[in-house]
Amino acid sequence: MFTFSEIKMKRREMRPVRYHGFDMWLRARHGEKVQKIPLDAGSDCPNRDGTLGRGGCIFCNALGSGSGIGGSLSEQWNHWRRSFAQSDRLKHTRLFLGYLQAFTNTYGTADRLRILLDELEGLPGLVGVCVGTRPDCLDREKMSILAARSWPELWLELGVQSRHDATLARIRRGHGAEASEQAILLAAEYGVKVCAHLMAGLPGETGEDFLESVRWLANLPVSGVKLHGLYVCGGTDLETDWKAGNYIPLEQDEYALLAARALTLLPSRVVVHRLTGDPSPGELAAPDWALRKGETVRAIDAILHMNDWWQGCRADCPARNPWADIPAPR
Numbered sequence: 141m142f143t144f145s146e147i148k149m150k151r152r153e154m155r156p157v158r159y160h161g162f163d164m165w166l167r168a169r170h171g172e173k174v175q176k177i178p179l180d181a182g183s184d185c186p187n188r189d190g191t192l193g194r195g196g197c198i199f200c201n202a203l204g205s206g207s208g209i210g211g212s213l214s215e216q217w218n219h220w221r222r223s224f225a226q227s228d229r230l231k232h233t234r235l236f237l238g239y240l241q242a243f244t245n246t247y248g249t250a251d252r253l254r255i256l257l258d259e260l261e262g263l264p265g266l267v268g269v270c271v272g273t274r275p276d277c278l279d280r281e282k283m284s285i286l287a288a289r290s291w292p293e294l295w296l297e298l299g300v301q302s303r304h305d306a307t308l309a310r311i312r313r314g315h316g317a318e319a320s321e322q323a324i325l326l327a328a329e330y331g332v333k334v335c336a337h338l339m340a341g342l343p344g345e346t347g348e349d350f351l352e353s354v355r356w357l358a359n360l361p362v363s364g365v366k367l368h369g370l371y372v373c374g375g376t377d378l379e380t381d382w383k384a385g386n387y388i389p390l391e392q393d394e395y396a397l398l399a400a401r402a403l404t405l406l407p408s409r410v411v412v413h414r415l416t417g418d419p420s421p422g423e424l425a426a427p428d429w430a431l432r433k434g435e436t437v438r439a440i441d442a443i444l445h446m447n448d449w450w451q452g453c454r455a456d457c458p459a460r461n462p463w464a465d466i467p468a469p470r
């Protein structure tokens with residue numbers, strides 16, 4: 141095995157691409173960069189409003205993964221577009237994907253979901269929408285509302301987190317793995333793409349437990365995944381556990397190795413939306429490395445490179461990296 145500093149030193153030598161990244165996938169479909177815009181639709185969550193519980197998942201803070209930007213959806217849209225226009229990297233971006241990110245966006249009535257999606261129609265540059273939700277807040281009526289949209293991109297971002305019911309109970313999800321499986325199968329029936337979110341380093345789980353969740357997911361009809369190491373936000377019950385020494389987050393190199401091994405198990409058709417979490421500096425309590433997203437992604441790339449692994453090499457494409465002819469971006 142390599143030390144983490146060796147991995148970081150070698151990262152410049154890494155060629156070619158070794159996994160099916162979302163940015164690359166969007167560029168292939170739209171011919172140019174597509175940028176995600178986080179949106180807060182003022183949604184609630186049954187795990188916080190008293191329906192299932194009041195405290196929420198032990199890692200969820202008051203923002204519920206939201207950006208904290210207020211205003212209507214179109215005001216938030218315009219805020220982010222103005223901010224991108226100031227950025228050297230994004231100022232020429234013309235296409236955007238709305239991400240209903242905060243809390244549980246399919247919670248409530250089917251009409252609420254329909255109205256939310258109507259509000260997004262016609263926003264300048266919109267090519268589609270990602271809807272963040274949990275598996276027990278979906279049904280046939282909501283799936284048909286989602287499936288009826290004609291946007292080129294429509295994704296359900298589904299908080300799955302683990303296949304282990306004991307873990308799901310311990311982190312107070314309020315649903316089991318069976319609910320995730322049913323939601324994924326229902327979405328497939330309606331032709332709605334699912335990006336399943338899984339976390340490594342959950343309390344009580346080993347690395348092998350995480351990889352078992354990845355193997356389980358690889359056998360379900362998901363179109364995408366988002367992986368990250370669990371991080372601790374201020375003001376959460378997880379922070380209390382961490383301060384008491386009852387929870388220890390993964391080290392960056394531990395997570396990078398787990399993420400690289402997870403990629404080898406995922407079929408090549410699965411699009412990798414993200415390999416890191418996205419905490420804001422103000423909310424993060426630990427670990428510090430969770431803010432250094434680029435460094436983590438490069439470490440994962442380096443581990444793939446040095447072991448000559450690629451996505452699917454232990455799944456559907458053991459003989460050859462399907463992206464072997466694509467140079468890695470600098």
Ligand code: SF4
Pocket residue numbers: 185186187188195196197200201204242243244274299313
């Ligand atoms: S399901 Fe999502 S929004 Fe609800 S408590 Fe858990 S992390 Fe927070």
